[in-house]
Amino acid sequence: MSMTHHAEPAVTTPPAPGRKESDGRTKQRPLALRLLARPEVGVFLGAVAVYVFFLIAAPPVRDGSSMANILYQSSTIGIMALPVALLMIGGEFDLSAGVAVITSALTASMLSYQLTMNVWVGVVVALLVSLGIGFLNGWMVVRTGLPSFLITLGTFLILQGVNLAVTKLITTNVATDDISDMDGFGQAKKIFASSFDVGGVQVKITIVYWLVFAALATWVLLRTKYGNWVFAVGGNKESARAVGVPVTFTKISLFMLVGFGAWFVGMHQLFTFNTVQSGEGVGQELIYISAAVIGGCLLTGGAGSAIGPVFGAFMFGMVQQGIVYAGWNPDWFKAFLGVMLLGAVLINLWVQRTATRR
Amino acid sequence: MTTDGTGTHGAILTDTVPEGGDSPLVELRNAGKSYGNIRALHGVDLVVRPGQVTCVLGDNGAGKSTLIKIVSGLHQHTEGEFLVDGRPVRFSTPREALDQGIATVYQDLATVPLMPVWRNFFLGSELTKGPWPVRRLDIDTMKRTADDELRNMGIVLDDLEQPIGTLSGGQRQCVAIARAVHFGARVLILDEPTAALGVKQSGVVLKYIAAARDRGLGVIFITHNPHHAYMVGDHFSVLRLGTMELSASRDQVSLEELTNHMAGGTELAALKHELAQVRGVDVDELPEEKDLTAPVANPAPGPATDPVAGPGEKTP
Numbered sequence: 001m002s003m004t005h006h007a008e009p010a011v012t013t014p015p016a017p018g019r020k021e022s023d024g025r026t027k028q029r030p031l032a033l034r035l036l037a038r039p040e041v042g043v044f045l046g047a048v049a050v051y052v053f054f055l056i057a058a059p060p061v062r063d064g065s066s067m068a069n070i071l072y073q074s075s076t077i078g079i080m081a082l083p084v085a086l087l088m089i090g091g092e093f094d095l096s097a098g099v100a101v102i103t104s105a106l107t108a109s110m111l112s113y114q115l116t117m118n119v120w121v122g123v124v125v126a127l128l129v130s131l132g133i134g135f136l137n138g139w140m141v142v143r144t145g146l147p148s149f150l151i152t153l154g155t156f157l158i159l160q161g162v163n164l165a166v167t168k169l170i171t172t173n174v175a176t177d178d179i180s181d182m183d184g185f186g187q188a189k190k191i192f193a194s195s196f197d198v199g200g201v202q203v204k205i206t207i208v209y210w211l212v213f214a215a216l217a218t219w220v221l222l223r224t225k226y227g228n229w230v231f232a233v234g235g236n237k238e239s240a241r242a243v244g245v246p247v248t249f250t251k252i253s254l255f256m257l258v259g260f261g262a263w264f265v266g267m268h269q270l271f272t273f274n275t276v277q278s279g280e281g282v283g284q285e286l287i288y289i290s291a292a293v294i295g296g297c298l299l300t301g302g303a304g305s306a307i308g309p310v311f312g313a314f315m316f317g318m319v320q321q322g323i324v325y326a327g328w329n330p331d332w333f334k335a336f337l338g339v340m341l342l343g344a345v346l347i348n349l350w351v352q353r354t355a356t357r358r
Numbered sequence: 359m360t361t362d363g364t365g366t367h368g369a370i371l372t373d374t375v376p377e378g379g380d381s382p383l384v385e386l387r388n389a390g391k392s393y394g395n396i397r398a399l400h401g402v403d404l405v406v407r408p409g410q411v412t413c414v415l416g417d418n419g420a421g422k423s424t425l426i427k428i429v430s431g432l433h434q435h436t437e438g439e440f441l442v443d444g445r446p447v448r449f450s451t452p453r454e455a456l457d458q459g460i461a462t463v464y465q466d467l468a469t470v471p472l473m474p475v476w477r478n479f480f481l482g483s484e485l486t487k488g489p490w491p492v493r494r495l496d497i498d499t500m501k502r503t504a505d506d507e508l509r510n511m512g513i514v515l516d517d518l519e520q521p522i523g524t525l526s527g528g529q530r531q532c533v534a535i536a537r538a539v540h541f542g543a544r545v546l547i548l549d550e551p552t553a554a555l556g557v558k559q560s561g562v563v564l565k566y567i568a569a570a571r572d573r574g575l576g577v578i579f580i581t582h583n584p585h586h587a588y589m590v591g592d593h594f595s596v597l598r599l600g601t602m603e604l605s606a607s608r609d610q611v612s613l614e615e616l617t618n619h620m621a622g623g624t625e626l627a628a629l630k631h632e633l634a635q636v637r638g639v640d641v642d643e644l645p646e647e648k649d650l651t652a653p654v655a656n657p658a659p660g661p662a663t664d665p666v667a668g669p670g671e672k673t674p
Binding site (some may be wrong): 217244 | 417430431452456462464469470471472473477480482483484486493494495610630
C-alpha cells in the first residue's frame with residue numbers, strides 16, 4: 001500500500017495547518033456527559049439499580065452463594081446474548097437461536113445414546129449441525145436478500161417441530177435418555193458444566209466462559225479487521241461492499257457464530273441435566289435479543305458493544321433469581337422483564353439525548 | 359491550486375505519468391448493457407486519460423449510473439469493449455476494479471454514517487499489526503495517516519473519532535476522494551458529487567477534483583450540472599436515452615452549447631407547445647429553443663466559481 005510518503009505536506013491551496021490546529025467549531029463536551037452518551041454506561045447504571053433494588057427487597061440476595069447463582073443464571077443467557085448482539089450489530093436477527101440450543105443438545109444426546117458411542121462424537125457432530133444451521137440461515141439471508149426476521153422465523157418453526165417430532169420418533173418420549181453413564185461424560189461435564197470453589201462458594205464454570213467470551217468479543221469488535229467489517233455491514237451494507245468488505249462472508253460467519261453459541265449453551269444444558277426436554281428453548285431467542293437491545297445494540301444494526309449485553313444479561317439473571325429470593329410468584333418474571341426492557345430503552349434514549357445535546 | 363508534480367504522491371505519479379502520456383487508462387468502445395430486454399446503454403465510447411477530467415452529463419435515466427456501474431465493476435457490459443491499459447477486461451466485483459486502480463466515489467453510499475471518520479477512511483483496506491492470533495488494527499497509524507491525507511486535501515477535523523455521519527455532505531465527499539487518492543487510485547469515478555450540495559460545498563468538491571487531476575489521476579466526473587462540468591472538464595460526453603448524444607473535448611464545445619445539449623432544447627420547445635394548450639399557463643415567459651443558449655435558471659451562481667477558477671482557466 002502506498003502510505004509511506006508523507007514527507008512533503010500540502011498539495012492544495014490551504015497550507016497544511018499545524019497538527020494541533022482545529023476548525024474550532026466543535027467544543028469538547030464534559031467527560032461525564034460523553035460517558036453517559038455511551039449506551040454501555042446507561043445499561044451499567046440500570047444493572048446497578050436492579051441489583052440495589054433486590055438487595056433491599058430480597059435479603060437472601062446478599063449471600064455469596066445467591067450471587068453465584070444469579071451470575072450463573074445470567075451467564076446462560078449472556079453466552080448466547082453475545083453472538084446475538086454481534087449479529088445484531090451486523091444488521092441481522094436470529095429468531096432460531098433459542099430452539100437451536102435445544103437442537104444442538106438433542107443431536108449430541110441422541111446420537112451418542114442411540115449409537116452407544118463416546119459422548120464426544122455427539123458433541124462434535126452437534127457442533128457441525130449448529131454451525132450448519134447458522135450457515136444455512138446466513139446463506140439464505142444473503143442469497144435472497146429477504147429480512148432475516150422472516151428467514152429465521154422459518155428456521156425457528158422448522159427446528160421447533162423437528163426437535164419434538166424426531167425426539168418422539170427415536171425415544172418415543174418428549175425427553176432424551178439419560179447419558180450420564182456413557183463414555184466421556186465425566187470429561188465433557190468437566191468442560192461444559194463443572195463448578196469450582198471460591199471462598200466456600202460454588203461457582204459455575206459458565207460464568208468464566210461468559211466473561212472470557214465477552215472480553216474476546218470486545219477485542220474482536222474494536223481491535224480487529226473483522227470487527228470493523230461487522231459494524232460496516234450493519235451500518236451500511238452497500239457502502240461496505242463498494243469499498244471491498246466481504247459482506248457475504250461477514251454475515252454468514254456471524255450467523256455461524258450464533259450457531260457456535262447455541263452449541264456451547266446446548267452442551268452445557270446437556271451435561272448439567274444429563275437429559276434434554278425437546279420442547280424447551282421457545283421464547284429464549286427473545287430474551288437474548290432483549291439482553292442485546294438493553295445492552296445498547298441498535299436494532300437496525302451498525303452500533304453496539306459486547307460489554308452492554310453482559311450487563312443486559314446480568315439484569316435478566318438478577319430479576320429471574322431475585323424474584324425467587326424475594327419470595328414472589330415467579331410468574332411475574334416475564335412482566336418484570338417487559339417493564340425492564342421498556343424502561344431501559346427509554347432511559348437510554350433519554351440519557352443519550354440529554355448527553356449529546358450537551 | 360496547482361502541483362509541481364512532486365507532491366506527497368510521488369509514487370502514484372511515477373506509476374502513471376511515464377506510460378501515461380496520451381495512452382488511455384480506461385476506454386469504452388461501443389459499449390452497452392442490457393437488463394433482460396431493456397437496453398439501458400448502447401454505443402458508448404469513452405476515453406479516460408491520466409491527468410484529465412472526463413465529464414459524463416445526462417438527465418435522470420440517461421444511463422449515467424449504468425455506465426459507471428460497468429466501469430466500477432458492479433455490473434458487466436453486454437456489448438462492445440471495455441479496456442483498462444489497452445487490455446480488455448470484465449470485472450465481476452468492485453474489488454477487482456479497485457485492484458486495477460479504479461476507485462468510485464458514490465453519491466450516497468460512500469461511507470458508513472455511524473462509524474468514525476478514520477474507520478471509514480480505511481474500511482475494507484484496514485492496516486493491521488501483530489502475528490495472526492493477535493493480529494489487530496494499527497489504530498495509531500491509521501488515525502495519523504487519515505489525518506495527514508485529509509489535511510493534504512485541506513480538510514481539518516477536530517476529532518477523527520466522530521461518526522462520519524456528523525460531517526457535512528461536501529466534507530464526506532472529500533473524505534471519500536482523499537481515501538481513493540490515498541489508496542493509489544489511478545482512475546477516480548465521481549458519481550454526481552455535487553448533486554446534493556450547496557454552492558460553497560460544491561466549490562470545495564470541484565477543488566478536490568482539480569487537485570486529483572493535478573496529481574495525475576484520470577477522473578470521470580458524472581454530473582447533470584454543465585457549469586460544474588465546464589469548470590474542471592477536459593472532455594465532455596452527454597448521454598441521452600442510453601446512448602451518446604455528444605462527445606467533445608473542451609476546445610470543441612462552449613459552455614452555452616453544453617448547456618443547450620443538457621437542457622434538451624428540442625424537448626423544451628415541444629414542452630412549451632404542450633403547455634400552450636393548457637389554459638392558464640403563460641408560455642410567453644418560457645424561452646424559445648434559440649434562447650436556450652444562455653444559462654437559464656441554472657444553479658451555479660458566482661461564488662462557486664471562485665475556488666475553482668484556477669484549474670478552470672489553467673486548462674488549455
